[in-house]
Amino acid sequence: MDYVINLRDLSKSYGDTVALKDITLQVPKGQIFGLLGPSGSGKTTMIKTLTGELRKTSGEIHVLNMKEEQFPTPNYKAKIGVLSDNSALYERLSIYENLKLTCKLYDVSLDEIDIILEKVNLIDDKKKVVSKLSKGMKQRVMLARTLIHKPELLFLDEPTSALDPGNVDKIHQILRELNEGGTTIFLSTHNMEEATNLCDCVGLLYKGSIQEMDHPDHLRYQHSSNQFEIETHDGELIKVENKPENSGQIEQLIASGRVKRMYSDDPTLGEVFLKVTGKDLGS
Numbered sequence: 001m002d003y004v005i006n007l008r009d010l011s012k013s014y015g016d017t018v019a020l021k022d023i024t025l026q027v028p029k030g031q032i033f034g035l036l037g038p039s040g041s042g043k044t045t046m047i048k049t050l051t052g053e054l055r056k057t058s059g060e061i062h063v064l065n066m067k068e069e070q071f072p073t074p075n076y077k078a079k080i081g082v083l084s085d086n087s088a089l090y091e092r093l094s095i096y097e098n099l100k101l102t103c104k105l106y107d108v109s110l111d112e113i114d115i116i117l118e119k120v121n122l123i124d125d126k127k128k129v130v131s132k133l134s135k136g137m138k139q140r141v142m143l144a145r146t147l148i149h150k151p152e153l154l155f156l157d158e159p160t161s162a163l164d165p166g167n168v169d170k171i172h173q174i175l176r177e178l179n180e181g182g183t184t185i186f187l188s189t190h191n192m193e194e195a196t197n198l199c200d201c202v203g204l205l206y207k208g209s210i211q212e213m214d215h216p217d218h219l220r221y222q223h224s225s226n227q228f229e230i231e232t233h234d235g236e237l238i239k240v241e242n243k244p245e246n247s248g249q250i251e252q253l254i255a256s257g258r259v260k261r262m263y264s265d266d267p268t269l270g271e272v273f274l275k276v277t278g279k280d281l282g283s
């Protein structure tokens with residue numbers, strides 16, 4: 001298989017602080033991979049190590065078939081896009097002028113600016129000065145700047161943190177479209193909904209180690225107690241194991257008109273995280 005990211009026993013320490021410990025993972029081309037973890041679990045360290053901002057302590061890293069030594073090269077930088085906390089914009093310049101600077105940096109035609117602004121839904125705002133934009137609009141300008149040189153691989157460090165649900169949806173829509181066009185995405189988040197809705201594979205990161213890694217639905221299913229809970233109109237709670245031989249019993253209950261609500265007890269990714277690590281994602 002063609003892996004865009006291939007890590008073996010990757011570790012990173014800051015002095016005595018171990019931030020990443022023996023991480024082994026592969027991200028195939030075209031996947032949206034999510035690192036889900038609370039504050040301090042090592043998400044930013046992971047992204048900075050993969051983008052060449054930090055050097056690993058030990059282990060093997062291959063990204064786009066390149067080794068760490070090649071990460072500072074223009075060839076690597078041309079193939080990746082990075083959106084992080086450090087991605088500040090020039091506040092006194094307009095959206096267009098900000099993107100013009102990025103085009104010069106990457107030697108990209110200025111014609112790309114309108115194309116990318118269409119994509120992030122900011123074409124009508126391009127003359128606006130950045131200091132007057134909302135937080136959600138600024139995040140979309142930063143995303144546009146990350147995308148303008150058409151990277152094959154995107155690294156997004158908490159791309160929607162502190163945005164309202166409307167802006168979160170807009171960014172998710174843009175990311176899905178990019179992914180459908182073939183871009184591989186590696187993102188970090190502490191938001192279980194983001195991981196569930198967007199990612200093909202999620203690694204649960206806690207204290208620098210990946211505790212479990214799988215498709216979000218598989219993770220939830222594996223930690224489910226595999227029961228349907230049926231609440232009747234007269235207040236009874238009936239638990240039925242999710243097995244084919246029980247389907248007749250469930251159908252009978254539904255036909256009797258007694259069923260008020262019925263749900264499976266698959267946990268949320270947040271509940272899975274709590275079960276696996278003993279820690280809440282928000283703490």
Ligand SMILES: Nc1ncnc2c1ncn2[C@@H]1O[C@H](COP(=O)(O)OP(=O)(O)OP(=O)(O)O)[C@@H](O)[C@H]1O
Nearest residue numbers: 014017018019037038039040041042043044045046
């Ligand atoms: N420059 C640094 N020097 C020393 N320790 C650091 C440094 N940067 C991070 N750490 C430590 O490494 C660990 C992982 O931090 P990191 O910032 O990667 O976590 P995170 O999951 O991105 O957290 P957050 O969601 O709060 O950004 C933490 O214990 C943190 O205190």
